[in-house]
Amino acid sequence: MAFLLEIRLHGRGGQGAVTAANLLAVAALRSGNKDAQASPFFGAERRGAPVKAFARISSEEINLRSQIYNPDLVIVLDQHLLDLVDVTEGLKKGGTLLINTKKRPAEIVSYFPNTIRVATVDATGLALKYEIKVGGIPVVNTAILGAIPKVTSAIKIEKIIEVIKGRFPGESGDKNAKAARDAFGMTEVSP
Amino acid sequence: MKLIMDTANHIAGEAAKAARAEVVAAYPITPQTTVVEYIQKLISNGEFDADFICVESEHSAMAATIGASATGVRTFTATSSHGLLYMHEMLHWAALARLPIVMVNINRTIGPGWNIWADHQDSMAQRDTGWLQFHCGSNQEVFDTVIQSYKIAEAEEIQLPIMVNFDAFILSHTSMPVSIPDQPVIDKFLPKRKPVWKLDSSDPLTHGNIIPPDPYLEIRKSMQESQDKARDLIRTTAEEWKKLTGFWHGGTVEEYRAEDADLVVLAMGTLGSEAKVAVDRLRKERIKAGVFRIRSFRPFPIDEIKKLSEETKLVVVDKALSFGGEGVLYSEVKSALYGRKNEIFGWIAGLGGKDVSWQDLVQMVKAVKDGKAKPVNWQKGGKGAITGFI
Numbered sequence: 308m309a310f311l312l313e314i315r316l317h318g319r320g321g322q323g324a325v326t327a328a329n330l331l332a333v334a335a336l337r338s339g340n341k342d343a344q345a346s347p348f349f350g351a352e353r354r355g356a357p358v359k360a361f362a363r364i365s366s367e368e369i370n371l372r373s374q375i376y377n378p379d380l381v382i383v384l385d386q387h388l389l390d391l392v393d394v395t396e397g398l399k400k401g402g403t404l405l406i407n408t409k410k411r412p413a414e415i416v417s418y419f420p421n422t423i424r425v426a427t428v429d430a431t432g433l434a435l436k437y438e439i440k441v442g443g444i445p446v447v448n449t450a451i452l453g454a455i456p457k458v459t460s461a462i463k464i465e466k467i468i469e470v471i472k473g474r475f476p477g478e479s480g481d482k483n484a485k486a487a488r489d490a491f492g493m494t495e496v497s498p
Numbered sequence: 499m500k501l502i503m504d505t506a507n508h509i510a511g512e513a514a515k516a517a518r519a520e521v522v523a524a525y526p527i528t529p530q531t532t533v534v535e536y537i538q539k540l541i542s543n544g545e546f547d548a549d550f551i552c553v554e555s556e557h558s559a560m561a562a563t564i565g566a567s568a569t570g571v572r573t574f575t576a577t578s579s580h581g582l583l584y585m586h587e588m589l590h591w592a593a594l595a596r597l598p599i600v601m602v603n604i605n606r607t608i609g610p611g612w613n614i615w616a617d618h619q620d621s622m623a624q625r626d627t628g629w630l631q632f633h634c635g636s637n638q639e640v641f642d643t644v645i646q647s648y649k650i651a652e653a654e655e656i657q658l659p660i661m662v663n664f665d666a667f668i669l670s671h672t673s674m675p676v677s678i679p680d681q682p683v684i685d686k687f688l689p690k691r692k693p694v695w696k697l698d699s700s701d702p703l704t705h706g707n708i709i710p711p712d713p714y715l716e717i718r719k720s721m722q723e724s725q726d727k728a729r730d731l732i733r734t735t736a737e738e739w740k741k742l743t744g745f746w747h748g749g750t751v752e753e754y755r756a757e758d759a760d761l762v763v764l765a766m767g768t769l770g771s772e773a774k775v776a777v778d779r780l781r782k783e784r785i786k787a788g789v790f791r792i793r794s795f796r797p798f799p800i801d802e803i804k805k806l807s808e809e810t811k812l813v814v815v816d817k818a819l820s821f822g823g824e825g826v827l828y829s830e831v832k833s834a835l836y837g838r839k840n841e842i843f844g845w846i847a848g849l850g851g852k853d854v855s856w857q858d859l860v861q862m863v864k865a866v867k868d869g870k871a872k873p874v875n876w877q878k879g880g881k882g883a884i885t886g887f888i
Contacts, residue, residue: 374853
C-alpha cells in the first residue's frame with residue numbers, strides 16, 4: 308500500500324518554517340521514504356507575518372504537483388497564530404495538529420475538532436534553553452522538528468538529528484540537535 | 499552520483515555548472531528568480547568557473563549571451579515572464595545567428611495585474627523565434643534536460659538555441675530530490691563545445707551583414723530542417739543519458755499508460771506530472787486513460803502524436819491562450835492530427851497560477867467520456883482546486 312503524508316507548517320516570516328519543511332523532507336528521504344517535496348507558500352511573504360510551508364513524503368514516486376489542501380499533519384511554530392489563522396483548515400479526520408506551546412494536549416484539546424489528535428511541545432522553551440536565537444529572538448524550527456518522529460513513524464529522530472547537524476555545522480548544530488532530541492522526549496500526544 | 503534536495507532554480511544553477519558553461523549573462527532583478535543569485539554565489543565561491551556579466555535588462559542579457567556564444571564558448575542565462583518578453587527581439591537574433599545558447603525560463607504569467615505565478619503565456623509567445631523549447635515536470639528533469647540541451651543545441655546539424663522551461667513555484671521554489679552524476683560522467687557525455695563558426699580576432703570575419711532574398715529563404719529553410727532533425731536527436735540524446743545515469747523522462751513526449759488508452763490527456767510541464775495521478779485514479783474506475791506529456795514543444799512531436807489510434811479521444815489542457823483563437827497546445831495537436839478522425843477537446847486551465855489538481859483533470863476526462871465536454875472548455879474560477887468546469 309502506497310504511503311503518502313502531506314504536511315502544512317504555520318509560522319511567521321523569518322521563523323524558519325520553509326527551512327523546517329526542507330530539513331523534514333531530507334530527513335524523510337534518509338528515513339527510507341522514496342520521495343519527498345518541500346515548498347514555501349506560493350507567493351510573497353513578509354517577516355513577522357503569518358506564513359505557510361508544505362511538505363509531502365511518500366513510499367512511492369510523487370507525481371503530485373498541485374497544492375496541499377487536506378494535510379495529514381499540521382505543525383504550528385507559534386501558538387499565537389491560533390488566534391489569527393484557522394490552522395485546522397482542511398486537516399484530515401484522524402490527522403495530527405502539532406503545536407509549539409507550554410500547554411499540554413489535555414488543556415487545549417477541547418478547542419479543536421475531536422476528529423484530530425493534538426500534540427504539544429515547548430519548542431520556544433528549548434530554543435531559549437539552548438540559546439538558539441537570531442537577532443535576540445528564539446528560533447524554534449529545529450526544536451519542533453524533533454517532535455515530528457513522535458507523531459509519525461515515517462521519520463526517524465536519528466535522521467532529524469543527522470540532518471540538523473549537516474545543515475548547521477559545529478557548535479550551532481550541536482545546540483540545535485540537542486533541542487530536537489529534547490523535544491522528541493518532551494512531546495505529548497492526546498489519546 | 500550525489501543526491502541533493504533542492505529547488506529547481508538551484509538545480510538549474512547546478513546544471514549550468516555541471517555543463518561547464520563559460521559565460522553567464524543575466525539581469526538579476528524581478529521577474530528574475532533565484533537561479534541567477536545562486537549562480538553568482540557558486541562563481542564567487544570559486545565552485546563554478548564562469549564569467550558572470552550583470553546587465554541592465556533582459557534584452558541586454560540575451561545580447562551579451564549572443565556576443566559570448568559567438569566567440570565559441572558555452573553560455574547560459576535565465577529569465578522569466580516579462581523578462582522573456584523583453585528579450586523577444588534578441589531571441590530571434592540568437593536563433594538566426596545559429597548560436598547554441600541554453601537558457602532556462604521560469605514560466606510565469608504576464609501582467610497587469612501583477613502576478614508572479616505559473617502559466618505558459620510567456621514561453622508560448624516565443625513560439626516562432628526559432629528556439630527549441632522544452633518543458634519539465636520535475637527538478638530531476640530540469641537538471642537532466644539542461645545537460646542534454648547543450649548536447650542537442652551544439653550538434654553540428656542543429657546549431658540552434660534551447661529554452662528549458664519549468665513552472666514557477668511548483669518547481670522553481672519547491673525542493674525535490676535530485677541525483678547529480680559525477681562530473682567525469684557529465685564531461686564524457688558533454689565534451690567541450692566545438693563551434694561551427696566563431697568570432698576570433700586572429701581570424702576575422704563579419705557576421706550579420708545584409709543578406710538578399712534568395713539566400714535568406716534558403717538559410718531560414720535550413721533552420722526548419724534543423725528543427726526537424728532535432729526530433730530524433732532529442733530521443734537518442736535522452737537514451738544515451740539514460741544509459742549513463744539511469745534517468746529517463748521521455749523523448750519529445752513522455753508517455754504514461756497511453757498504449758491502450760481510450761482517452762489521452764496532453765499537457766506540458768507539471769500539469770503533465772499531475773495528470774499521471776489523475777490517470778491512476780481513472781484506471782481504478784476502469785476508465786482507460788493515459789498521458790502524453792509534451793516535453794518538446796519546439797520541435798513539436800507530430801509523429802509521436804500521430805501514433806495514437808484514430809479512436810483515441812484527446813483531452814488537451816493548456817496553460818496558455820491565443821486570444822481570439824484557442825489554447826496554443828490545442829491548436830498544435832489539432833494541426834498534427836489534420837485529416838484524422840480523433841475527437842479533440844481543449845481546456846484552458848491554470849492561468850495566472852490557478853491550481854490544477856488531479857481532481858480537476860479527472861473531471862475533464864470524465865466530461866469527455868460522458869459526452870459533456872465542448873470542443874473548448876474553461877476551468878472554473880474561484881477558490882480551491884476542485885473547481886469543475888464551465
